[in-house]
Amino acid sequence: MRQSISTAGGVIILAVSFAASNQAQVSTGHLSRGADFVLLHGHLWTGEPYAGPGEKPAQTRYAEALAAANGRILAVGDDSEISAYIGPNTQVVDLQGRFAMPGFIDDHVHFVDGSFQLLEVDLKHAPSEAEFARLIGEKAKTLPAGRWILGGNWDEEAWPDAELPTRGLIDALTPNNPVYVSRYDGHAGLANSLALKLAGVTRDTPSPVGGVIVHDPKTGEPTGILKDAAQDLVLRVIPNPSEREFEEAIRTGLAEARRVGVTSVEDMALGGDTPDGGFASEIRLLRRAEIEGWLTCRFYEITPIEQWQRLAEAGISHGMGSDWLQLGAVKGFADGSLGSRTAWFFDPYTDDASNRGMPLPMMHPPAKMEAAVRGADAAGIQLAVHAIGDRAIAEMLDIYARVGGADAPVHRFRIEHAQHMRPEDFKRFGQLGIVASMQPYHAIDDGRWAEKRIGHERARYSYAWRSMLEAGAPLAFGTDWPVAPLNPLLGVYAAVTRATLDGKHPEGWFPEQRLTVDEALRAYTQGSAYAAFQEHDKGTLAPGKLADVIVLSDDPFKTAPEKIRDLTVTMTIVGGRVVQQMP
Ligand SMILES: [Zn+2]
Numbered sequence: 001m002r003q004s005i006s007t008a009g010g011v012i013i014l015a016v017s018f019a020a021s022n023q024a025q026v027s028t029g030h031l032s033r034g035a036d037f038v039l040l041h042g043h044l045w046t047g048e049p050y051a052g053p054g055e056k057p058a059q060t061r062y063a064e065a066l067a068a069a070n071g072r073i074l075a076v077g078d079d080s081e082i083s084a085y086i087g088p089n090t091q092v093v094d095l096q097g098r099f100a101m102p103g104f105i106d107d108h109v110h111f112v113d114g115s116f117q118l119l120e121v122d123l124k125h126a127p128s129e130a131e132f133a134r135l136i137g138e139k140a141k142t143l144p145a146g147r148w149i150l151g152g153n154w155d156e157e158a159w160p161d162a163e164l165p166t167r168g169l170i171d172a173l174t175p176n177n178p179v180y181v182s183r184y185d186g187h188a189g190l191a192n193s194l195a196l197k198l199a200g201v202t203r204d205t206p207s208p209v210g211g212v213i214v215h216d217p218k219t220g221e222p223t224g225i226l227k228d229a230a231q232d233l234v235l236r237v238i239p240n241p242s243e244r245e246f247e248e249a250i251r252t253g254l255a256e257a258r259r260v261g262v263t264s265v266e267d268m269a270l271g272g273d274t275p276d277g278g279f280a281s282e283i284r285l286l287r288r289a290e291i292e293g294w295l296t297c298r299f300y301e302i303t304p305i306e307q308w309q310r311l312a313e314a315g316i317s318h319g320m321g322s323d324w325l326q327l328g329a330v331k332g333f334a335d336g337s338l339g340s341r342t343a344w345f346f347d348p349y350t351d352d353a354s355n356r357g358m359p360l361p362m363m364h365p366p367a368k369m370e371a372a373v374r375g376a377d378a379a380g381i382q383l384a385v386h387a388i389g390d391r392a393i394a395e396m397l398d399i400y401a402r403v404g405g406a407d408a409p410v411h412r413f414r415i416e417h418a419q420h421m422r423p424e425d426f427k428r429f430g431q432l433g434i435v436a437s438m439q440p441y442h443a444i445d446d447g448r449w450a451e452k453r454i455g456h457e458r459a460r461y462s463y464a465w466r467s468m469l470e471a472g473a474p475l476a477f478g479t480d481w482p483v484a485p486l487n488p489l490l491g492v493y494a495a496v497t498r499a500t501l502d503g504k505h506p507e508g509w510f511p512e513q514r515l516t517v518d519e520a521l522r523a524y525t526q527g528s529a530y531a532a533f534q535e536h537d538k539g540t541l542a543p544g545k546l547a548d549v550i551v552l553s554d555d556p557f558k559t560a561p562e563k564i565r566d567l568t569v570t571m572t573i574v575g576g577r578v579v580q581q582m583p
Helices: 079-083 111-119 128-140 192-200 229-235 241-262 279-292 305-313 366-378 390-411 423-432 440-446 450-460 467-470 488-497 517-532 563-564
Strands: 002-007 013-014 037-040 043-045 065-069 073-079 092-093 099-100 102-110 149-154 180-181 190-191 209-217 222-228 262-269 298-304 325-333 382-387 414-417 435-440 475-477 550-553 570-575 576-582
Touching: 002 435, 037 079, 065 079, 073 079, 073 414, 099 517, 102 475, 102 517, 111 241, 128 298, 149 190, 180 192, 180 390, 190 192, 190 229, 192 222, 192 229, 192 440, 209 229, 209 467, 222 229, 229 475, 241 262, 241 279, 241 570, 241 576, 262 517, 279 298, 305 325, 305 366, 325 366, 366 382, 382 390, 382 488, 390 414, 423 467, 435 517, 440 488, 467 475, 467 517, 475 488, 475 517, 488 517, 488 563
Parallel strands: 037 092, 043 099, 102 262, 149 180, 262 298, 298 325, 325 382, 382 414, 414 435, 435 475
Antiparallel strands: 002 013, 037 065, 065 073, 099 550, 180 190, 190 222, 209 222, 550 570, 570 576
16 A cells, blocks of 8 residues: 655655555645544454445454544544554554444434434423423523423323423423423424413413313313414424524534544435525535534535426536535435325235225325436436335336336435335345445334234335345345434444344344344444435545544444444544544
């Protein structure tokens, strides 16, 4: 790798060249003062040699050390080899034998939603009314007067007296902040008195069609609980976030990504109701973060399919942008979700014999989806479509096969979730090279109740990562954050154990679909990179690639599977810069 070292005026000059043609050349001029950044004495799982979809990975190479300059990896090797890259301005980090690996790439997040959710109050685990009120009061202390307290996820059924909360519980704790916190199912919410006042809801306000304003039977005053359509009375007066609040949310989301070792995300950009009409405001803010230097995670923006023409008209195709922010992919929806029985199946739901779920409007009829896929694809835009039920997945495979024709794999069409499969469709993923963009955490979460919805036989081919790999499908991992936590180690844990969250399947729910640690890490790094046409830039530790590296508290290969979820990220390095370090 390193060809010559000479010294001129006491400064070490390194000349490097790389054999592999697909790796970026690093200009030698930048190296006259050594590498910017060197990691020594580590146990580096490199992910190399890179294995493409359908290839059996060879024994993964390990290394001790790594050198980087100008954001990219110069060399990976043993300590003595890499020490030669240390110059007067090199930041050297001694890993003291710790396990390091390429940064995680989450291939499916809703970054703005997740980020705002971090600023909201989470009442999911409140075991009582008193704790519910206390958490809201604590949140109020952190916010300026006038700022809304949002969030929720509460469930009064989990409280001792199982009664709906009232505004009286929280009014005294939130005199200056309007509050609207939703029940976990979204069918009801609690407003405080200030929020009701801003919404103009009084004892005389009639309940709207399809909704209920709950009144105190004694006083006749609204209790603050609004059900179904009545929620709009308050929701419509909640202001859109200001630019400053938007920035605060994104900064909070970036901090979370650094904390859990996510160095790249493939982000389902906003669809609709933002101050200036959708994804543009998000992309502008990310771009500003890039320019101002506080973007610490790389973004591959996947914008709504309904607006593919906006990208096409601007000449934007996949991969356009920088190392930090890329555009040129769109996302559509073929169906709904398993939980709400709206995922689209060939056969009826096991617990609802009259229902097979349904296609979403974009897929109704499928010719509509096909036209959008064809148009976007012709413009060089990558396609990612949410499909969960076996019928929705099969219809999407048909569409992709027709649009992609003989060279379908070149297009890297994506199916997001690919949750419940017909057995015969796995091989089509492989043949068409369709990216199976999957979220391992969903298996241990939904696995608690999925069999009730679809029965044992269909559950056998659900969240079926092993079957996807065996079929030669490109497998990429992510979370769907905030639907699941952003922490990738929980996903790796889920992939390796398939132990459902209720503790009922300690040996694994359909254990034949479990992955090895090596397979799970690959899907979460190089697999996700491939899903965004970025495998030459990231996903493994190799010369020429971006210097995105994380250090773990322990080696996951030497950790008992059930303990993988307890591992933490002790250091996050993005572009050869330490952006997070545990004290
Ligand atoms: Zn999603």
